[in-house]
Amino acid sequence: MTDSKADQIRAFYDTLFSAWGCQHWWPAQSRFEMIVGAYLTQNTSWTNVEKALAALRTAELLSVDGIRRTPITELEKLIRSSGYFRQKAQRLKTFVKFLDKRYGGSLSRMFAQPVMKLRKELLALNGVRAETADSILLYAGNQPVFVVDAYTRRILERHGVIEARVTYDEIRELFEQALAPLGDEEFAQRMSGASGGVVERPRGSSHSPSRMSMASRTPLAQVFNEMHGLLVGVGKNYCLRSEMHCEQCPLQRHLPEKC
Ligand code: SF4
Secondary structure, eight states: OOSSHHHHHHHHHHHHHHHHOOOOOOOOSSHHHHHHHHHHTTTSOHHHHHHHHHHHHHTTOOSHHHHHHSOHHHHHHHTGGGSSHHHHHHHHHHHHHHHHHHHTTOHHHHHTSOHHHHHHHHHTSTTOOHHHHHHIIIIITOOSOOOOOHHHHHHHHHTTSSOTTOOHHHHHHHHHHHHGGGOSHHHHHHHHHHHTTOOSSOOTTOOOOOTTTTSOOOHHHHHHHHHHHHHHHHHHHTBOSSOBOTTTOGGGGGSOTTO
């Protein structure tokens, strides 16, 4: 057992990254596709999101201008497979209106803002919760903001790192502080060497390399990117809501002794 929460989190990272390597999140060809995916993935599986993204792509509407000029009823039809399609279509329209009004329709101008200022603006938009805002900042903006999801919370609770009442932002800050020492150049080099640029077979929750997963980002943003993907792999494959498969899970060695 390690002696602090930060040490435990770094130990999780070392174990998972050694076992599975780069996870290649987020699977998208552009920043806007990533943002649309972050909205659509709320309350549904990624398979359903992929169908909706494919429909938008086929209709040549997977762009800021595409969402801007598509009538809402048409947009609803195209993203129907992602569920809650009326709500999600409205929210995509709201995002584009925000982008137009505040940043003249430019994602580059939007992401040039100080990260916490932009986070606040995103959180003020209808349908953007902390996980969605932080996903957009990390995966589309390449900003060093850690994304906390239900898998993260579950794994930390089961390992006794946090208690149930801990807030989203407390967990985010815990990860950001714990992983900060790993964001140096030496570590980035080790990571790029380990990835080999290609994932031979899915491990954890890895995707095939995509334009966005291979985008240039700071070493710290890359570490946050990988850690989130690695924890999703644990949560999806071993640390399920209703059962745990600790015997096969790479994190078994980090379980508290009482387990
Ligand atoms: S499956 Fe077991 S070992 Fe793996 S993260 Fe969950 S509690 Fe830990």
